Amino acid sequence: MVRGRALNRFLKRPAAVAGLVVIVAFVALAVLAPLIAPFDPIATSWTAIRKAPSALHWMGTDENGRDVLSRVLFGARASLLAGVVSVSIAAGIGVPAGLLAGFAGGWVDAVLSRIVDAMLACPFLILAIALTAFLGPNLTNAMIAIGVSTAPRFMRVARAATQEIAGLDYVQAAYTLGTTPLRIAVRHVAPNILPPVLVQASLALAAAIIAEASLSFLGLGQQPPSPSWGSMLNSAQRFLTQAPWLAVFPGLAIFLCVLSFNLVGDGLRDALDPRGR
């Protein structure tokens, strides 16, 4: 019933619903890219180098004669995949660690919290760059780097929520009934820390997509010729005067995608926690 009410509150926010619609559209375009893309995203063509947008090439062609629209569509795959995989890694490390820290308290909490402090002290992108540098630059390592750098945020959120829930009467009642701590943590506490974790996840998705685009822009993510929005912007920069359209569309795609995840994240936060704001 509580969830139904939260869903209603979410659906009453036009901006959040619009964000959700755009995300669904991006996912559909990414999944259907091989079917709907008008051209092969990596096929070069000497006769179609740097052509402005036209009826044939809606977003123009790039410095190798590749169709920009097809590359933007396939680029959505890299961005969304990077977002989902790195946030899953982050939640997979951060949530159990936060649950453990919040539930166990004492020295376990102290040690985990100091490790999180140390990781949060390193600027997010610089840590991610350093990790990809040492692991070797490719999309998989970029996703691992972003995931590991994001994990401390999930740990903090999960820890705070766990501490709040662990103090509630029903958890104390479960103790009195002789339930084992592990069972309490998994069955009684974990499902109830889901709302703040979900909000964190949608905002982290937005940040992860920007981070993947940033790493690919720097040449540390998706490697050419595979399309990614960030690496497309990197090569677009060299042709700003001759082919400005190359810089417009991939950036617009990142902006729209990230904006939508932020709108959904804000909507979820307001819907799940009506006390906030």
Added chain:
Amino acid sequence: MKLGVRIAQVIPTIILVSVLVFCLQQLMPGDPAIVLAGEERGDPRVLAQIRAELWLDRSLPEQYWHWISNVVHGDLGHSWRTRQPVAELIAQKLPVTAQVGVMAFLIAVLIGVPTGVVAAVKRDGPWDYLANAIGLAGLSMPNFWLGIMLILFVSVDLGWLPASGYVSPWEDWRQSLATTVMPAFVLGNSIAAILMRHTRSAMLSVLDQDYIRTARAKGLAEMTVILRHALRNALIPVVTLGALELGTLLSGAVLTEQVFSIPGFGKMVVDAVFNRDYPVVQGVVLVTALLFILLNLLADILYVLVDPRLRRA
């Protein structure tokens, strides 16, 4: 929180950061000695010499101890590429990033704080929605794309400002301003959005309080109430949150410096990554983390000094 406790908490964090940075090196695939030896990688004597020099033939705890005792003495190792001390390289590049960073922060405050105040005062009105929409757009815009678009319009189309490069203010301050104002705006933009959100919520909680109603009841002009009474108190949490944004600033600097070809800290770390110059990458991570920890400690101390209510705690 007691200041002593807060300062004591910083020490284990700094030690853990150093361990973390040291561990980065262990992720590296392959043998660093072979990378360093270059053409002479077939000569076992050269490899042995490099390993001995860099303590690579010792156990990990010994390697860490060797590395950290050098770091404590200000020696961050040498660049594998140029053989220059890493500390010297960082000291050369940091002022450039600091100049752009300070300008970015000023721009962020000038945009973020007034829009946050207007949004809070005109709560739920059209100005509030507009400010929130612009804030959200600012947060969602990848700053390297904003930089590229600005270069396209301001430099390529209008020809008002140089598209890239950097001139030191000691050489020619006008030219220096011209080369740094666009990067500073790009860098400040996302922080402005964060400051706007914080200022808005801090103002909203202050505007509800009794002393504001008293000030209005006294017949003070609304402008005086907002600026003298409300904003002054709302700004305290905003200032400390500003210190937390140093990380955003440094992360953003990596991208902005790349877009505008500014020879700062961020460009140095990207170049180091491509040259596989690992000591430089390690040094940069360590120095940025230490800066972040110290600035936040300073912000906490200032917070206590500025707000008398926290002093006795």
